[in-house]
Amino acid sequence: MIYPPYFYFTYMKKVQFKSSYSQYLFLAPQLGILLIFLYWPIIQTFRDAFTMQDAFGFGATFVWFDNFLFIFDDPAYFIAFKFTIIYSFVITLITGSIGLLLAVQANNVMHGKSTYKTLLIWPYAIAPAVVGVMANYFFSERFGLLYHLFHELWGFNWYESVFDSYIYVIIAGSWKQISANFIFFLAGLQAIQKSVIEASMIDCKNSFRRFWTITFPLLMPTTFFLIIINITYAFFDTFGIIDTTTIGAPSGETRTLVYKAYMDGFRGLDLGSAGAQSIMMMLIVLVITIFQFRYIEGKIHYN
Amino acid sequence: MTRFITSSFSHLILLIGILIMVFPVWMIFASSTHTSSMINMSGLQMFLGDSFYENYLRVLLYQGGFFKEITALKMFFNSFIMATGVAILSVVTSLMAAYALVYYRIKHATFLFWIIFITILVPLELRIFPTYSVMAELNLVNSYFGLIVPISASAIATLFFRQFYKTVPDELLESAKLDGANTWRFFVDFLIPLSKTMIVAMLIFMFVFGYNQYLWPLLVTTSEQYWTVVMGLKMMSGSIVHRFAFVMMSMVPPILIIIVLQKHFIKGVFQDK
Numbered sequence: 143m144i145y146p147p148y149f150y151f152t153y154m155k156k157v158q159f160k161s162s163y164s165q166y167l168f169l170a171p172q173l174g175i176l177l178i179f180l181y182w183p184i185i186q187t188f189r190d191a192f193t194m195q196d197a198f199g200f201g202a203t204f205v206w207f208d209n210f211l212f213i214f215d216d217p218a219y220f221i222a223f224k225f226t227i228i229y230s231f232v233i234t235l236i237t238g239s240i241g242l243l244l245a246v247q248a249n250n251v252m253h254g255k256s257t258y259k260t261l262l263i264w265p266y267a268i269a270p271a272v273v274g275v276m277a278n279y280f281f282s283e284r285f286g287l288l289y290h291l292f293h294e295l296w297g298f299n300w301y302e303s304v305f306d307s308y309i310y311v312i313i314a315g316s317w318k319q320i321s322a323n324f325i326f327f328l329a330g331l332q333a334i335q336k337s338v339i340e341a342s343m344i345d346c347k348n349s350f351r352r353f354w355t356i357t358f359p360l361l362m363p364t365t366f367f368l369i370i371i372n373i374t375y376a377f378f379d380t381f382g383i384i385d386t387t388t389i390g391a392p393s394g395e396t397r398t399l400v401y402k403a404y405m406d407g408f409r410g411l412d413l414g415s416a417g418a419q420s421i422m423m424m425l426i427v428l429v430i431t432i433f434q435f436r437y438i439e440g441k442i443h444y445n
Numbered sequence: 446m447t448r449f450i451t452s453s454f455s456h457l458i459l460l461i462g463i464l465i466m467v468f469p470v471w472m473i474f475a476s477s478t479h480t481s482s483m484i485n486m487s488g489l490q491m492f493l494g495d496s497f498y499e500n501y502l503r504v505l506l507y508q509g510g511f512f513k514e515i516t517a518l519k520m521f522f523n524s525f526i527m528a529t530g531v532a533i534l535s536v537v538t539s540l541m542a543a544y545a546l547v548y549y550r551i552k553h554a555t556f557l558f559w560i561i562f563i564t565i566l567v568p569l570e571l572r573i574f575p576t577y578s579v580m581a582e583l584n585l586v587n588s589y590f591g592l593i594v595p596i597s598a599s600a601i602a603t604l605f606f607r608q609f610y611k612t613v614p615d616e617l618l619e620s621a622k623l624d625g626a627n628t629w630r631f632f633v634d635f636l637i638p639l640s641k642t643m644i645v646a647m648l649i650f651m652f653v654f655g656y657n658q659y660l661w662p663l664l665v666t667t668s669e670q671y672w673t674v675v676m677g678l679k680m681m682s683g684s685i686v687h688r689f690a691f692v693m694m695s696m697v698p699p700i701l702i703i704i705v706l707q708k709h710f711i712k713g714v715f716q717d718k
Binding site for chain 2: 374
């Protein structure tokens with residue numbers, strides 16, 4: 143998960159305790175867990191990525207960038223790459239706009255605000271894998287409602303059509319994420335000061351224009367935060383959705399990068415390739431983070 | 446009058462939104478109270494049937510899995526242990542680490558800070574096989590420890606606690622020092638009571654996070670004894686209405702927690718007073 147840049151700036155109190163051994167007692171549990179269960183595996187990921195296991199698992203040879211060259215030569219990698227980009231873009235767009243629409247309306251009503259909030263917040267808590275299993279029923283050929291509806295409309299068949307399988311996983315992936323977008327946008331709207339809104343009401347009578355020229359720019363920090371949240375969701379959390387819906391069908395067109403890396407490592411037992419793919423994804427996360435620091439942070443103001 | 450029209454419009458949009466959220470879940474629930482032959486004949490159902498007790502009891506007590514070694518009840522127990530373990534372990538370690546980072550004049554503060562915070566850029570999915578082989582080397586596959594600890598290796602809560610400590614006025618430490626409080630007393634007697642909302646919010650957040658894990662339990666449990674609910678969904682055999690019933694039950698714990706503790710959760714995460 144990636145957070146807004148102000149989360150990352152080092153911060154210390156003006157009044158502090160002097161450095162002493164007790165500080166390490168406070169740090170030790172977390173640092174210990176991170177070193178053993180996070181840093182050690184990361185080092186192993188790098189070792190895997192630059193070595194090749196022999197066929198019987200007896201040893202590994204150092205192969206420089208061979209594993210990386212193999213994944214770049216693999217058309218399936220680019221299919222997964224393309225799908226992951228499209229998937230995160232569409233999910234961000236759909237869940238962001240529906241979440242914003244609902245948040246604006248919920249902020250607008252006089253009565254029942256908290257009831258609406260409760261009724262829209264709960265899907266956030268459902269596991270992606272559970273959402274996938276549910277979507278499965280609605281897209282089942284036997285009794286799936288959406289399957290039959292779409293089939294009537296344009297001959298929907300996700301087993302064969304790439305476009306249709308995209309629709310399947312996009313609907314499954316967006317559903318619960320609307321909740322998260324709704325919660326954050328509503329909090330963002332409620333944080334805008336009343337006086338700003340009242341002043342804008344005098345200057346601009348058209349509520350539609352008022353929203354896009356005054357309110358929306360003030361929501362920019364929330365919007366960018368949610369874009370990052372939605373992209374990380376589409377990249378990493380959707381594993382459970384893909385694994386319970388299309389399983390990558392048709393022919394690997396709906397595999398995300400994470401899903402492909404897992405399948406290559408688990409089914410194919412190709413740890414070198416899985417390691418190289420993991421490192422590629424770490425690079426992508428790094429690029430997104432740097433982009434966030436450089437370009438977005440410079441253009442918006444956190445109030 | 447315009448006020449009335451715009452607000453009716455808002456209510457309408459919100460109702461449509463709620464419908465999109467509630468309708469799919471309702472349909473699976475209604476269908477889960479029918480018999481399998483009913484579903485096979487006439488598809489998903491809109492209205493309740495009368496096989497509720499029969500279906501749900503069977504799912505809870507049925508010996509599932511390839512070796513028929515586990516019931517749904519046991520899976521709920523496992524999930525509960527895992528989620529609680531993740532919540533407590535990550536919140537306690539994060540609370541302490543954030544305290545050291547904010548309230549001590551540490552020598553290599555920036556270095557330690559980055560050692561901890563860079564980790565949120567590397568989710569478990571990116572290091573899943575090496576983490577598995579570490580667990581295998583430590584002989585922790587098929588254990589609650591193995592389910593819990595790698596998921597707790599996360600600095601997310603540390604970030605939130607640090608953000609919260611920033612808002613605590615400096616005068617608190619000054620007056621505590623005047624009262625002669627040492628670091629431990631200040632932490633336990635002053636800071637923890639003050640962070641209560643944040644602690645509850647993070648416990649909820651990490652509980653749901655732990656409960657919803659799918660990939661890691663799939664990999665680290667080869668013995669059916671340690672299956673959790675969310676991964677078990679795919680593994681469970683049984684007829685279609687029993688699957689429906691299991692899906693419905695799997696959602697209940699996290700949804701209930703979010704709805705009941707909604708206020709604390711929102712208060713903590715958005716830090717509004």
